[in-house]
Amino acid sequence: MHVENLTLAYDADVPVVDGLTLEVPSGQLTAVVGPNGSGKSTLLRGMSRLLAPQSGRVLLDGKDIHQLPARELARKLGVLPQGPVTPEGITAAELVSRGRHPHRGLFGRLTSDDDAAINDALRAVELTELRDRPVDQLSGGQRQRVWIAMVLAQGTQHLLLDEPTTFLDLAHQVEVLDLLTDLNRDRGTTIAMVLHDMNLAARYADHLFAMRDGRIVASGPPSEVMTSELIRDVFDLDALVVPDPVSGTPIVLPRGRHHILIPESEEPRVIHS
Secondary structure, eight states: OEEEEEEEEEETTEEEEEEEEEEOOTTSEEEEEOOTTSSHHHHHHHHTTSSOOSEEEEEETTEEGGGSOHHHHHHHEEEEOSSOOOOTTOBHHHHHHGGGGGGOOTTOOOOHHHHHHHHHHHHHTTOGGGTTSBGGGSOHHHHHHHHHHHHHHTTOSEEEEEOTTTTOOHHHHHHHHHHHHHHHHHHOOEEEEEOSOHHHHHHHOSEEEEEETTEEEEEEOHHHHOOHHHHHHHHOOOEEEEEOTTTOSEEEEEOOSSOOOOOGGGOOOOSBO
16 A cells, blocks of 8 residues: 555645655554654545545555545455444444445345355454354453454455554453454455554554654664654653563653662663663
8 A cells, every 4th residue: 555645634724644655565564653643543544535635645556545436445445443333232243244345246135255254254353152242242352353353354455443452451452463463464464553552563563654743754663663762753752662571572661750770780771772
């Protein structure tokens, strides 16, 4: 997916994203990070055709997404917005079946291929046994997995997710990100998602875009992008960036105004300072 000179705004006189160009790496898991108000969610809305650009374009497989028929785009691109509203009383399987809409025939009936795609999607998110459970009776992590299963059922090779871990506790955040990592590795799905947590983004993403004031400040692998200088420039935060003792990926340790002194012999090795 290629974004070319994209300008997005809600008010015609105040662009939120102004002349932005980027390339989402194919077959990788990409995270977009940045402070509140930096334009992350607006960028994703523009990339998913939920917000029409003032100028510029978004290309998917070389075609402008705003020139594609809606059904054709839905066969290529799955989108999970922030905080989707679950219809009251709908079961997990019924919600997942809505992902098959772009593939249904003239009469809109589910075919054996649709049934197989729904079953595969529920199996991928490990919710087969809960397929007949109303979604509003599931836990937060399970509900998010149902929504992810719905976009999986679309059978697309590209996914855009806006803060898929919002309002989830840490265990459910890891659960959802593990699922997306498995999807990327097993199916080669290109995934781009907005994340607030820099440490989770660095642990799970192959590629990072760091945004501030509607522009890309840095782009690349987390090991190259995550520096103390970047954290200061993007988040106005004084921090150390050290290796995560579990994954070896960069982890941000804010200094703050109240420090716990670490004996010199125990101080973590700094990747970037």
